[in-house]
Amino acid sequence: MGTWGSGPFENDGALDLLAALRAGDFDIDDFCRHADEDYVESHDAEAAIALAEVVAVAHGLRPSPPQLDGIDAATYVGSLTPAQRAWIVTTLERVIADSDISELHELWAENGPEDLETWRSPILSRVESLRALS
Template sequence: MGAWGVGTFENDDALDWLGDLTDTDDSAAVRALLAQALASDCLDAPDATTALAAAETVLSMLDAATPALAWHEEFAAWLPRHAAVADAGLGAAAVAAIDRVLGEESELRELWEETDDADDWRAAVAALRSALVARLAASG
């Protein structure tokens, strides 16, 4: 699975995606990735992992105070240039993508269910979802 922790960016696929995002300097990639995750019949593990990364990115775009990405210098430079494109529609897509990752047709969920850390992973993903929903509600 290439993961060393339950956090969104504690795996190779998410970090690679984040690096590509900041290298290309294109916020449209976030929307495209979420749309791809929502359109997929069965969400494979790498796509689910990057969908969570995109959702965490959207949270940062909506609320720059999100600590999960504060350590990533390139993202810290990328964020001010792209935060303005985040809107309620992008936030709703991020929440829907998280729901897909947690759903029955998610290979990533199945892989985590086979580990001792399944409860911690579900809690981390649920916390991301809750933070997005709360941010969307606050922005109104």
Template sequence: MGTWGMGHFDSDTAADFAGGLDDAPPGRRGEMIREALAFAARTGPEEYLDADDGVVAVAAAALLAAQRPGGTPVDSVYAPDEALPPLLTPDLCELAVRALERVVAKESELLDLWADVGEGEQWSAGVRELRASLTGSQGAQ
């Protein structure tokens, strides 16, 4: 796993996803984000979610969350350079939340990899923060 940090684009896989978005026709970018989220969200809780699929889902969710009012901008040299279409729809936010819940579930290779290096809880907290941004529940107890 070519990962150099906990940022949502701090891995080869996330950077490749961003590059793919940049290379895609503008009308296809939103669909690519939806597909990344849908793949992770539809993986059943008893199925093992591959780390690469989890990384892409987290990156896609970060791009969506950045479009929320007051959302944290994706500020990474590895994030997409090209503009994304407006993506902020209730159904896509709900899909992103389901994908993020799946990424931090028990049968997630990405969670296992972070736990193996003693950073599972810190990484999971970042994913939960991203989820809170999508649900508008930041700061809620």
């Protein structure tokens, strides 16, 4: 697992997403088709969490962290369709739901309930914040 912390940008999947956003190479439709399966692989889950954080920053729900330097979050998020935004929230819900549908949930659960909750709680909060935007 390429994770070294519970934050939204503390893993390889997030850093790959940010690099693609900076380069203008990230295609959300392709990502949605790839990640929209019954089981969310950890790398896709990490990228979805980071993408939701970009949306939160663009809407002023979170301050812009240094990891977003060089990314115009507001412009990018403004280009998303309502269906794409809804997909991000739905995917976040799937990522934190349980180990049967999320590899990342499974990996965090292996560390015990305290670590799982440390990872899961801020994401659940983000889901609620993003749902309120709809």
